[in-house]
Amino acid sequence: MHMENSAEKTVDHARLIEENDLGGRNLTGSAHKIIAGIALLWSIYQLWIASPFPFWFDFLILNDTLQRSIHLAFALGLVFLTFPATSRSRRDKIPLLDIILCLIAVSTCLYTVVNYESVVLRSGGARTDLEFFVAFAGLALLLEATRRGLGIPMVIIGVVFIGYAFLGPYMPEIISHRGLSVNRFTEHMWLSTEGVFGLPLGVSSGFIFLYVLFGSLLDKAGAGNYFIQLSFGLLGHLRGGPAKAAVISSALTGMISGSAIANVVTTGTFTIPLMKRVGFSPEKAGAIEVSSSINGQIMPPIMGAAAFLMAEFVGISYFEVITHAFIPAFISYFGLYCIVHIEALKGRMSVLERAVTYSGTQRLMRSVLTIILLSGVAFALYFLFETIGAVFGDNALIVTVLILAALYIGLIWTSRRYPEIEVDDPDAPLLKVPAALPIFLAGLFYILPIGVLVWCLMIERFSPALSVSWAILSIFVLLLTQKPLMALAHKRPVTSSLWRDGAADLVSGLIAGARNMTGVTVAMAAAGIIVGVVSATGLGLLMTEIIQTLSGGSFFLMMLLTAAMCVVLGMGLPTTANYIVVAAIMAHPFVTLAAEQGIEVPPIAVHLFVFYFGLLSGTTPPVAIDAFAGAAVARSNPLRTSLIAFVYGLRTAILPFIFVLNPALLLIGIDSAWQFAVVIGSSLLAMVIFAAGTQGYFFAKSRLWESIALVVIAILLLRPATLLDQVQPPFETQPAPALMQIADGLQGEMNVRLLAEGENLSGAIVSKKVLLTLKGDGTQDAETVLFESAGLELEPDGENLIVSNLSFGGQAQTSGLDYDWQVLALQRPVERINPNWLILPLLALVALIITLQRMRASRGPKNV
Incomplete structure (x- = not known):
């Protein structure tokens, strides 16, 4: 599998990631080593505080306040050392000013660490001039680091909220408050765990860093490349196959990625040229990749790191969050897959040749056997490990580790029968779509760390931190032993250089994980400003009155206003900061106003609602940063790419409205397997119909009334009670x-x-x-x-x-x-009657539209 060599070469994805997520400086020599050393030390520190070692050795036992302070000190230090002040700044050296700013920023974070007892003992009392300086200097440098790492939108939001904290008495009456004194502001925002060092930064330090590190190490081992190639092997032969592969690979990589932009430029560098080759325009190719990558941020188990924040905000377990979030994410991806298929049909796109061809019956049998085999293996492993726990008791861990080691070696040994998976040359021409089975078996061992994570989270119900710690440990083993074992399996000499390469990959992954976390941590700290101001001023209650006044008491209009405000507030922000901002400002008013309308909305539905619409800002002009990154890879018009991506994202935009009114989509209130099947089946069918309606094509080009009817039918399938309410009111x-x-x-x-x-x-x-x-x-x-x-x-x-x-x-x-x-x-x-019975007449109307379109299609191209 290779990529096309054309005049329109894609931009260097490593440079894009470097500029967007890792800073733009290209340093060498001692400066490069110092930054790598700081990043490595940060990863080691985070692994240390997440482990039981501090308690075993009674060394470096830190409380939450100290952990968060050190966590932010690392992030701010790296930002000033790696992110240039302006686009015109030199990229090959670190200016003296940035070194000074780095030292001051680190000092403001560590002030609480050094003076912890005096800071805590005087909580609520008068603060010193030095503490005023530390707080305001820290905030100023945090905003400057935010400007460098995230851009100006988050800085503007932060400054507005700081101004609001002091200027409350001078605000319009509807949002006025008595204002914060300098003393209270200093303590609340910098010297306590209410503002900058509050919940968002705590989640960043306790959970998010470990999961970003997990994804970085897994990618360093080669799993990201494996997922991309496997997706292309599975779907590349279909009509519009490269675009479908982009959807699936983005879902797989998005599960472990905390950055939509990184997802766009990583998978997009491979999939976008292939989409263009089979007939997609550059704008559509870029938009499909952007839509896929943004959807990766709503896909459990990580959800762009927002899953952990959501668990803390809502007050439920992490397991419950990902359980509720999975079905909407899956449905949204399915909808995008349908859109891609319809675009391929409309464009009459060519089909790529497969390296190995099978008849239809053979493909069906192989698919069924593969599903049966994988399901059988999964159930066998489940019962095996459950039996081990029951039989061996306290020694079960040792036995489990030995079995996993044997399984790992067995999968490595199995892979020797297939060509090793290599990173493709992006400039080489594409010949054939490779067979999926050899790719699947050649890299099956990459799934083991993910299996460990899912097992610990879903079966053992360990905490998120403990679960990912075990998963990271498994990746350590994978990185250190993968190359020597592969050489042994392929009968190549096992040299000391292979062990050194494995160790180098491990160190490189630790460094990359910390570098990837720099922008995320700064975003979390900056978002803490918003959270702190909201909690100190009662802005959430004021927003309730504002939205209530504007909506005039209409619950549906209130949802529209909330969605619009989430899109505006989320513009230009990364996933985690985006969620914190919109949740802190909009979630409480939403719940309150719903209750005032007599509508009981589960809190998790509200938080997913604001999370979804905050993410949609990534494709909404004028600050569609995710879409612009996709346009850079596709060499397409940024505005047109963002507009097409926005249209593709409409399928995601309708889901929050539906699961607020019909929580069954979140698996809330499901009483039977039959009800579950109806909800899932009707939702998937609704996505097919919605895709056909918005794309103006089903089995032929749709008439206007057909498109409108299909969209309406799709929405009614997602919540059949909407139609019943008009005929038979529920109260x-x-x-x-x-x-x-x-x-x-x-x-x-x-x-x-x-x-x-x-x-x-x-x-x-x-x-x-x-x-x-x-x-x-x-x-x-x-x-x-x-x-x-x-x-x-x-x-x-x-x-x-x-x-x-x-x-x-x-x-x-x-x-x-x-x-x-x-x-x-x-x-x-x-x-009243069960609303699900209304699905039948809706399906009858769909059948009528299909019949009309097939009749037009059979009469020839002019009617299509």
Whole structure:
């Protein structure tokens, strides 16, 4: 498998990654060695604090505050040493000014480490002039490092929020606050774990660094190249095969990557020229790769490192996060695959020749046998390791390690029958699509570290840090032994240079992992400014009022406004910083306003909602940084590439609206295997239909009404209840006093929605819907049920009820009810037909459109 040699050569992907993620300096000599040494020391430090060694040896035991301070010190130091101040700065040396800034930045981070006791003991008291200088100098240098590493958008956001912290009294009334004093600002933002050194940086230090290091080491071992070539071997022979390979390879590499740009330029350097060769325009080729790479950031288990943040923000386990996130990510990738297929059909693209050809029956049998074999092996390994745990008890770990070692050696030995996987020459012409099976078997051992990670996370339910630590240990073994064992398997001499090469790859991977984390860590620290200001000023509550005012009480309009604000706030930001910013500002208002509409939205759905739309900013002009990187690789028009990528991303944009209204897509509320099958089947079908509708082609070129109908049908398939709600409303309205009748003698649990009206904090009369869950044992009167279940006391007021008392922190109070509010009516759910039955007439309409298009196609090209 080789790549085309044409006048339109792609740009050097290593240079793009260097400029976007690692800094733009090209240093040699002692400067290069110093930076490599700092990066290596950073990785060793992070592995040390993640291991049990500090407790075993009673050495360098650090609390969270100290760990985060040292973590940021490494990142800021590397930024000033590796990222030039401007595009005109010299790239071959480090200016004296940058060295001075590096030392000052590191000192401001380590101030708390050196003076920890005095800083902590005086928490809440007056701060010294030196501490004021340390805090403001640290913030200024952090913003400068952010400008160098991430660009100006994040700096502008940070400066705006710092200004907002001090200028609160002078802001418009709707977002005003009393303002922060210099003393409180200093402590909150720099000398505590509330601002810069808060939760985002803690997650960066505790989890994200290890997972980025895991991905870097795995790529250094050759797994990234393996995934790309395997994807092309599997799909390259299909119509539009290189584009389909880009979708799959980006999904595989995106699972372990924390950077959409790195994904674009790594896989894109290989896939984009192939897409152009088979008939995709440069803009479409770049857009497909960009869409695939951005989707890699929503694919578990890492999700661009946002999965760990999400677990902390939502307050659920990491396992639950990736469980909820998997189905939407898979559906989104499936939708993109369908778009690629339709584009290939529209363009009547050629099919590349396969190195080995099989008949249709042979391909089917080989696919079925492969699935059966892999499933059988997976189940066998599961029962094997479960049996080992039950039989060997405390010695199970030793036995498991020995079995994994034997499996690793066996896979290496099996690979000797197949050509070794090599990195292709990007300038060589493409001849044939290689057979997938030899590639799969030649590099199957690369999957072992991923298997260790998934096993520890999903089966053993270890913590994310412990799980990835075991996975990293397995990669250490792989890197150190891979080359000697491969030489032995292929009957080549095993020389000392092979062992040295393995050690060099390990050290290089440790250095690359730290260098990859530089920008991520700075982004997390800068995002901590936003989180700190939001927590100190109560901006989240103010955003609730803003969105409520603009939406006019419409939940759907509120979702649109939230989505738009997430796109705007996320422009120009990397994945992790993007999520922190949009979640800190928009997640709480979303939950609050949904509750005020009487709509119960799971918190994980809200966080995924803002996460998805924050990521879509990567393809949204004018700051579509991911799309511009793809355009650079494709040598295409950046604006057109970003616009096409935006259109391709619409399939991802509809999913958040759906899983907020239908949490079944997140595997929430699934009661049976049948319901699960219906949800997944209808969702996949909806993606096919949505792709056909947006691309204007299904079995032939679509009429306008057909495209519109297909898009509408796709949305209804994702949430069939939308159509049923128009015909048979889910609630019936009853007079307010009916609430007392329902609560009197209630046995069990019941959800009720109240239509209420009253004054808000501004004195305006507002209306809202309040969702309450009432519980009773069958012996309690209405007053007892309401107060014990919802913390609510009501008195009759004509045809309405009036709130006479509220329990602080109770359901009623947290839902937005207040003293003297009136309950105007009661809404109770009604029994109605299962919304899934509406899928049948929708499918009938799809069948009609397919029939019409096939008839047009059969009449000849003019009708197609």
